[in-house]
Amino acid sequence: MSVFPRIAVVGAGPAGLLLACRLHRAGRPFTLFEADAAADARAQGGMLDLHAETGQAALRSAGLFEDFQRWARYEDQGTRLFDAEGRLLLEDDGQAGDRPEIDRGHLRDLLLAALPGRVHWGHALQQASLVDEEVELRFGNGDVQRFDLVVGADGAWSRLRALLTDVRPLHAGISLYELSLADIDRAHPQLSALVGHGTLIAKRGQYTLFAQRNADAHVRVYASLPQVLGEGELAPSLSRADLLQHFADWHPDLRRLIAEAGDAVRPWPIYRLPPEHRWVHRPTVTLIGDAAHLMPPAGEGANLALRDAADLADALCSHDWHAAVRAHEQTMMARAEVAAASAQRLLTANSLAYLLEVLGGDTADVGDVACAVPSR
Template structure:
């Protein structure tokens, strides 16, 4: 018999997509989200949605029209600079079929599609135990019983340790996140162009990406020991900016504008699960998205894989033999994620190397001629 009451731990795009798809098939999922409301934390920057994964999931969810109304096909461009500020690659092709959408906008489309009350906000979980015929999920002052539990709770998943001993490992690179208002930062806007700008030097990189509503998100990426990354995270924004001035000393002035003028948002050390991560199937318990296959953002696959996972898991949970189907789902997503994770790791190593700009330029040129 197919599973009935399902707890989805985590209200990111993957978890919300799963809830949407299950509701369309007559199920009663409950999304348990630790945040007290949708705007409690920044949701990150712009996402490029791939046709075979992210866009396909929106189609399956009946949300293609809403997605296309909010997406920005005009912002698919790529620019590459070296540390001297020389523009090496500049391409903007709106027909590439990887339209951009802000993560916050995508999340709101998914939230709006759910039956009111599906997401229970402020539910920080501190226990998941086996109960009669299922699982008891609880936190301070509350508990509920479910037939199945899905961990869609990201990098530091509470659910993952119930299935796997794997833990995310530091990738050796930390991103420092910055925000820009286009009206106040016209030089950064000009540098960015239509889409994303990447400037690469010796084990360092600057990234800017156009978002919706006149905003740009920026990142300064540095190879840094994990202990140093944790130390920098305790500093004030101005102290971090001063450290970045030293790291990027000698770069072209127009590139250094990125660290000089942006509003400091936060320190983002990059972590990843071991490539090829998998787990032994357990009845009524599984993972999707970063909880299953966390990787660096240098493959552009993260949210797309999470949405694709949701499509396949919804089908598995509503099949007549859901245990066998979920086991097959797990094999499928782990195999797919292994390929993407290898690409992400290679992308990170290529950018943050002594010859990073040559590697990136070769990659961009190859993608044009693919």
Template sequence: MAQSLRIGIVGAGPAGLTLARVLQERGIRASVFEAELSTSHRTQGGSLDMHAESGQRALQIAGLYGAFGDIARYEDQGSRVYDRSGALLFDEQEDGDRPEVDRGILRDLLLASLAPDTVQWGMRVSSVQCVDDGFELTFVEGQTARFDVVVGTDGAWSRTRAQLSPILPFYTGVLFVELGIDDVDRQHPDIANLVGRGKIFALGDEKGLIAQRNANGHVRVYAALKVPEDWGRESQSAADESKSLRDQLLAEFESWDASLLSLIGPAATHLAFRPLWSLPPGHRWPHQKGITVIGDAAHLMTPFGGEGANLAMLDAAELGLALASGDDWPRAVEQFEETMWTRAEGAARGALEGLNEAMSIDGRERVLAHMHSHEA
């Protein structure tokens, strides 16, 4: 019986928590192991637009669609495109069905829906090994745990994936430097007006400034550069690390309009490096009973297209249904993998093409064409 399966989930991101919730709703208890020490260990990243056919569908399967409506920001679906001179080239305030939600708020919703002690914090997996008729997780502190089924939702550098595939992510050649601006509407109204209600793209010179509205008056900014993956690391040894990195970043955009430079000026703090990595589109592995990976661990892709978290959650929901399907769950999981691989391949190719187009010499024109195509 599926209810008797011992299921271990590696990673407490959107995919891992969605999977645990779908299983719980069907009477199956899973254990989730998360390397982070607590929910407040680090910020969870920017805002996600939840797609009706994937992310929202997963929340419906998990029985959380109504609760999601209470945290979704339908008012923040707008898109703008600027050129380097600060000229507004495109402005669409969408009234569609891809509402925004902050990653951290979504995570809190999923965590609150799970039984106590479902998630075990501070449990970093060092290896996954096949033993007898199951799999054993070994943790960095030396503990071990055995399961009938192990699911890796442990991201780009998944330890679980190593049991299935030798393939590693490759650097796309684009680095995001992330910054954050707090209390933007009260403290920085000019920046608030520049960003509007949604996200903006300012592109030129094979680089870009991207900003998105988050909840609670926060704006998250990404300075996109075609540079080596270790760009800016020398700034980390400077006496004033933030100032040194900001100066280096401003130098990259020195000919851009002052209104756009305000996005990476003194108002912006919380600087962090975000190299964009990707698994090869079409990544697959020979099926193994009792172990699989989903989300970024299976099909890591660039954020251009907004499919990553949405597909991860849909993966989780559909895998949960497969595991709960009864005695023939191994066959159901194998069929699920085929479905996941097929849909992820197209999305990953599109995400990589979208990144390359946006960061090309004529990136602004290509992004504008893409935006206008969605108006038609």
């Protein structure tokens, strides 16, 4: 094996791109593969709130924090929590916070701008195998290459994970259904006022509505439903009318988040890895992000993925990179275990009082809170 390894990074999501930025900045050789045919091949999803100690710290380490500041929306850090009857239980304008929002597409754009010409697009990994002291990668386009160290940043259904563990993602017990409200300030002013600047959450039992303000007056709505799915099973397709039936007795203003959205409904089954998941270290393969510690989307996953990448870059650029990568894995997994257990509790909790407590609200006599939804 070479003194400094021939490195492949598989996956150009936030973790893979941040790692590549750090290696590029340090002058370390690497090859970055991505299954998408091009940077604009598909939409990148909704927004992220980047935390100071994880996501923001990772961007600082790559010299990208000023670029992030140009996209960051500090004004959209607010949170509103309602019950199904439309009573406002908590309102935080977020102005004192330091978790600014950024759309996933904008985050990807700023990371890609730091890596001109470095992404090998159209490389969907089909098979990874250990050959002597190397990892052989076979891609769907026929390309076959070998490396000393392969970093799996290839997401929930990582093909590299199988080289380290037999553990597979499990359904978390819920599925989200995503809808969109475009140009909400002009086309839906009452709903714009309801959502405010940030995230609206409304909950009853196992059913939850989320509405998140993205850039350009675009709001993404997520209806969370309890479901039981098998490994890799897709969530059933539902229409807006189907979703409205699930929320039939909710406050009319909350139901309008579904009723006035566009016709497209994207099912998103939520999968997770066991929080206590570990693997035995191999010197030829490691994982970061969702490939390493898939968890429900509760604000931590992408932040930890970025921190994973920054910490792994530090390890790879150290004198004894073998030992440093091993130590990094232990730190990463311990950190993720706490976050994953918390995310699972938060997203699947049946208790509105529990959610209110987590968000810092007053749980005293939740059932008697009498503040109504803002007037239509």
